[in-house]
Amino acid sequence: MKLGFIVNPIAGMGGRVGLKGTDGEEVLEEAIRRGAKKESPIKAKKALGELVAIKDKLEIITCPGEMGEDIAKDLEFKVEVLEEVKGLKGPEATEKAAELMANMEVDLLLFAGGDGTARNVYNSVGDRVPVLGIPTGVKIHSGVFASHPRGAGEIALKFFQGEELNIKEMEVMDIDEEAFREGSVMAKLYGYMKVPFEPELVQNQKAGGMVGEEAALDGIADRIVESMEEDVVYIIGSGTSTRYIMEKLGLPNTLLGIDIVKNKELIKADASEKDILEAIEGHRAKIIVTVIGGQGYIFGRGNQQISSEVIKRVGKENIIVIATKRKLLSLKGAPLLVDTGDDEVNKLFNGYIRVRTSYSEEAIERVKGL
Numbered sequence: 001m002k003l004g005f006i007v008n009p010i011a012g013m014g015g016r017v018g019l020k021g022t023d024g025e026e027v028l029e030e031a032i033r034r035g036a037k038k039e040s041p042i043k044a045k046k047a048l049g050e051l052v053a054i055k056d057k058l059e060i061i062t063c064p065g066e067m068g069e070d071i072a073k074d075l076e077f078k079v080e081v082l083e084e085v086k087g088l089k090g091p092e093a094t095e096k097a098a099e100l101m102a103n104m105e106v107d108l109l110l111f112a113g114g115d116g117t118a119r120n121v122y123n124s125v126g127d128r129v130p131v132l133g134i135p136t137g138v139k140i141h142s143g144v145f146a147s148h149p150r151g152a153g154e155i156a157l158k159f160f161q162g163e164e165l166n167i168k169e170m171e172v173m174d175i176d177e178e179a180f181r182e183g184s185v186m187a188k189l190y191g192y193m194k195v196p197f198e199p200e201l202v203q204n205q206k207a208g209g210m211v212g213e214e215a216a217l218d219g220i221a222d223r224i225v226e227s228m229e230e231d232v233v234y235i236i237g238s239g240t241s242t243r244y245i246m247e248k249l250g251l252p253n254t255l256l257g258i259d260i261v262k263n264k265e266l267i268k269a270d271a272s273e274k275d276i277l278e279a280i281e282g283h284r285a286k287i288i289v290t291v292i293g294g295q296g297y298i299f300g301r302g303n304q305q306i307s308s309e310v311i312k313r314v315g316k317e318n319i320i321v322i323a324t325k326r327k328l329l330s331l332k333g334a335p336l337l338v339d340t341g342d343d344e345v346n347k348l349f350n351g352y353i354r355v356r357t358s359y360s361e362e363a364i365e366r367v368k369g370l
Contacts, residue, residue: 001160004101004129005048005062005072006094006121008113011040011137012304034272038066039341040136043149044112045071047134050153052076054160061106063097091120098124108132108159108196110152115139115174122172122191130167130194132156135339140301143170143202144195148339148370151201159196168197216324217241219359221248224288224320225264233280234261235271235310237289237303241322245288258305273307285314291323291355296331298367299349300339308342316348321365322356328363335368346370 048071051058060077062068063085072079085097094111098121101109108130111121114137121131133145134152146152159165169192195202221244228234236242236259246253249264257270260279268275279285287306289298298321299306311319321336338349346369355363 001054001057002059002061002104002106003051003156003160004098004104004106004109004111005060005068006097006101006109006111006113006117007041007044007063007066007068007071008094008111008117008136009038009040009066011113011117012043013038013040035274040112041066041071043136043341044068044134045075046149047110047112047146047153047156048072048075048077050150050157051160054157058160061101061104063093067093067097091116094120095124101125102128105129108156110134110156112136112149115142115172118142118144118172118193119174119190122193125193127169127192127194130159130196132195135301138302138304139175141173141175144172144193146201147337151198151370155196155198155201158198165196165198167194169193170195170197170202213324213326216326216358217244220322220324220356221245223356223359224322225249228261228264229284230263231283232262233267233283233285235276235280235285235287235306235314236261237287237306239290239292239302241290241324241327242288256302258303271305273305273310276305276310277313280310280313284318286318286320287311287314288320288322291321291327291331291336293327293330295337296334297337297339300337300341300370308340308345311340311345311348319353320356321353325357325363328355328357328365335366337368337370339370343369 052075055077060072061080062072064081069081082097082100085093088096094117102125106129110132111117112134118133131144132152132155134149135145146155172190172193174190224245225248238256243253243255251266254270260268260271268279291298292301338346340346349367349369351367352364353367355365357363
């Protein structure tokens with residue numbers, strides 16, 4: 001059995017430092033300048049680690065060095081390295097590797113990255129071979145990803161053990177990253193790839209807001225603003241739902257970033273993880289986040305600046321989740337999700353959490369730490 005394995009080692013580096021992506025050399029350099037660390041290889045190793053039980057039956061076709069070879073060899077898999085990829089970088093390397101793997105007729109192509117990486121794989125593979133994404137990027141709108149890194153490994157294991165999995169055509173979506181940094185979301189469908197589908201482990205495509213939610217969001221914002229305490233630092237998460245809070249305060253809003261408010265004044269716009277940690281040092285703090293419609297994430301998608309370290313310092317009891325009833329209904333009974341990359345913090349959320357759904361109402365929702 002042959003597994004293609006591609007790791008985009010820089011995927012997600014821009015998240016914690018507030019860059020909302022790492023597409024392009026200049027953005028990558030800025031991420032590094034801000035102290036960004038590579039997290040994609042760590043998550044990719046979690047996924048591949050789920051296949052160790054069948055490593056004697058599996059041959060891994062992968063890329064040189066940190067694009068896959070290092071991880072696979074560290075886990076003691078039988079590895080074939082694609083020498084043709086040496087010297088290539090970024091999208092060029094990913095597209096070349098994916099093309100070679102498809103031509104070698106791998107049984108499954110497992111890749112780690114975000115929507116940009118999914119597009120690169122799609123450009124070379126199309127629907128020729130089954131693929132599965134390990135979510136390690138900042139932008140993850142596509143339906144080709146597992147819900148979390150270990151989930152990708154679990155699906156791959158079931159696939160290779162011959163369990164009956166539906167192979168579904170799932171969307172490859174991406175947005176204009178430059179426009180994204182300017183606060184505009186313009187998503188585009190690029191095509192479909194074949195994905196081994198396990199309902200509990202494959203994420204849905206991100207759903208947009210629904211018409212008619214304005215009144216509920218207005219009421220939520222009123223309640224949040226009225227309840228704000230003096231000298232407490234409020235970390236306001238990204239999204240259109242939290243934008244209503246900033247508008248009620250009369251403050252500018254970073255639609256796709258994190259803003260920090262104290263005494264109803266903006267103290268930092270578009271904050272990085274470092275900015276947040278500095279702002280809450282020695283102060284009481286609260287986090288306000290919303291739910292990603294259709295997917296259910298409250299942490300780990302689009303708000304990586306609110307890292308596991310930030311959450312530990314603020315405390316779960318000081319987290320406020322807001323969402324309209326319609327957004328919660330879009331989840332069709334699925335739990336809210338937390339994927340911070342820190343297993344200990346993820347597990348803190350297992351159970352239930354209150355969600356503010358209007359000025360006067362709250363819902364009790366189940367949460368699952370991934």
